[in-house]
Amino acid sequence: xxxxxxxxxxxxxxxxxxxxxxxxxxxxxxxxxxxxxxxxxxxxxxxxxxxxxxxxxxxxxxxxxxxxxxxxxxxxxxxxxxxxxxxxxxxxxxxxxxxxxxxxxxxxxxxxxxxxxxxxxxxxxxxxxxxxxxxxxxxxxxxxxxxxxxxxxxxxxxxxxxxxxxxxxxxxxxxxxxxxxxxxxxxxxxxxxxxxxxxxxxxxxxxxxxxxxxxxxxxxxxxxxxxxxxxxxxxxxxxxxxxxxxxxxxxxxxxxxxxxxxxxxxxxxxxxxxxxxxxxxxxxxxxxxxxxxxxxxxxxxxxxxxxxxxxxxxxxxxxxxxxxxxxxxxxxxxxxxxxxxxxxxxxxxxxxxxxxxxxxxxxxxxxxxxxxxxxxxxxxxxxxxxxxxxxxxxxxxxxxxxxxxxxxxxxxxxxxxxxxxxxxxxxxxxxxxxxxxxxxxxxxxxxxxxxxxxxxxxxxxxxxxxxxxxxxxxxxxxxxxx
Numbered sequence: 001x002x003x004x005x006x007x008x009x010x011x012x013x014x015x016x017x018x019x020x021x022x023x024x025x026x027x028x029x030x031x032x033x034x035x036x037x038x039x040x041x042x043x044x045x046x047x048x049x050x051x052x053x054x055x056x057x058x059x060x061x062x063x064x065x066x067x068x069x070x071x072x073x074x075x076x077x078x079x080x081x082x083x084x085x086x087x088x089x090x091x092x093x094x095x096x097x098x099x100x101x102x103x104x105x106x107x108x109x110x111x112x113x114x115x116x117x118x119x120x121x122x123x124x125x126x127x128x129x130x131x132x133x134x135x136x137x138x139x140x141x142x143x144x145x146x147x148x149x150x151x152x153x154x155x156x157x158x159x160x161x162x163x164x165x166x167x168x169x170x171x172x173x174x175x176x177x178x179x180x181x182x183x184x185x186x187x188x189x190x191x192x193x194x195x196x197x198x199x200x201x202x203x204x205x206x207x208x209x210x211x212x213x214x215x216x217x218x219x220x221x222x223x224x225x226x227x228x229x230x231x232x233x234x235x236x237x238x239x240x241x242x243x244x245x246x247x248x249x250x251x252x253x254x255x256x257x258x259x260x261x262x263x264x265x266x267x268x269x270x271x272x273x274x275x276x277x278x279x280x281x282x283x284x285x286x287x288x289x290x291x292x293x294x295x296x297x298x299x300x301x302x303x304x305x306x307x308x309x310x311x312x313x314x315x316x317x318x319x320x321x322x323x324x325x326x327x328x329x330x331x332x333x334x335x336x337x338x339x340x341x342x343x344x345x346x347x348x349x350x351x352x353x354x355x356x357x358x359x360x361x362x363x364x365x366x367x368x369x370x371x372x373x374x375x376x377x378x379x380x381x382x383x384x385x386x387x388x389x390x391x392x393x394x395x396x397x398x399x400x401x402x403x404x405x406x407x408x409x410x411x412x413x414x415x416x417x418x419x420x421x422x423x424x425x426x427x428x429x430x431x432x433x434x435x436x437x438x439x440x441x442x443x444x445x446x447x448x449x450x451x452x453x454x455x456x457x458x459x460x461x462x463x464x465x466x467x468x469x470x471x472x473x474x475x476x477x478x479x480x481x482x
């Protein structure tokens with residue numbers, strides 16, 4: 001048990017250290033039993049079993065984690081031993097005395113599954129704490145290798161075998177974060193399916209005080225902007241994932257089934273739990289039940305924390321939890337749930353481009369509300385003149401902040417990260433925009449003053465032209481005659 005707990009701790013600690021490296025109508029219909037799944041998922045099918053030794057192999061833990069130079073030339077016929085850690089190889093530069101076939105011992109010291117994939121297609125796979133054996137034929141020109149789990153090579157898991165001269169280490173990792181990757185987009189695909197409109201209406205609070213939510217982890221194709229399709233990773237099949245809304249003090253059990261071919265995990269910011277208790281790796285085909293009590297009111301992010309977490313969030317694995325305060329929230333005319341995120345296009349039908357997202361000067365191709373660029377510009381959200389509106393707004397990033405603003409309105413209520421601006425305050429204060437860093441959220445209330453159109457944007461206007469725009473249409477959208 002102690003060994004398993006340490007493995008879980010390693011997995012989450014890795015996620016934290018590499019986060020800087022490197023789901024559609026039906027949004028509110030979030031609680032459901034996936035087809036063919038059990039009604040009471042069992043505990044995770046398999047958990048990582050790496051040892052304490054793996055801790056010294058993680059970035060930032062010791063100087064030994066720097067890319068290793070090959071200090072010796074391996075003789076013909078010897079065994080090449082290569083270790084994987086999160087996220088790198090040791091050594092990542094290997095020298096052999098001559099071209100030929102060599103035995104390979106691949107040891108995974110990391111907390112998640114890794115593989116050793118050579119340029120000729122040879123591939124060795126090892127789960128945490130496991131060793132796999134194989135062989136590789138090294139040509140006179142040498143051969144490169146990497147881990148082909150999405151995001152791992154870009155975050156640093158690359159290396160090379162050279163013949164005779166170990167003069168330099170393998171090339172720097174693509175995820176070093178030193179320069180932006182061009183965000184120039186290809187022409188839109190006229191044959192791409194139309195995007196699916198994500199329902200912005202916030203779900204009702206769940207009845208009772210104890211809740212079971214079934215949340216499959218699903219990989220699918222999604223049109224994120226007109227003419228552009230990405231391969232997204234999702235909670236519940238949508239981006240953002242389903243919104244979960246409960247009362248303060250409620251118990252929530254989230255049953256996850258991983259239907260994909262790679263490991264994933266989940267981190268609920270609304271929970272208080274040790275990292276090595278709930279935030280475990282869920283292997284392909286595995287299940288896990290994450291249980292927490294909603295101890296604090298607010299709007300909270302949930303997301304995948306599997307390393308590199310940046311890749312998993314950038315590819316769609318996030319959602320919102322709303323915890324209502326004691327006594328609940330007062331009734332209003334309309335409630336909307338709005339999640340801002342960025343898309344880094346990696347090619348038609350491909351996953352998000354890790355190098356773009358990992359840049360120290362990131363340039364997202366789209367910044368969007370509820371997963372799709374311009375969807376509420378194309379399809380304005382209907383409200384009524386004089387109606388009181390409540391918005392639950394969350395910025396999941398993964399990199400950019402939001403200055404959330406609705407043109408022509410003033411917010412009289414803003415509850416952001418536990419700090420409240422309330423109507424009727426003695427100073428008569430109001431708010432024009434709400435500043436949200438990634439993983440921050442707010443409850444915003446306003447009254448629509450009259451019929452007409454009210455544009456919803458992030459006031460970082462460089463992103464408005466990249467999809468972060470929508471409209472509230474009061475009445476018929478026409479202003480009153482004066």
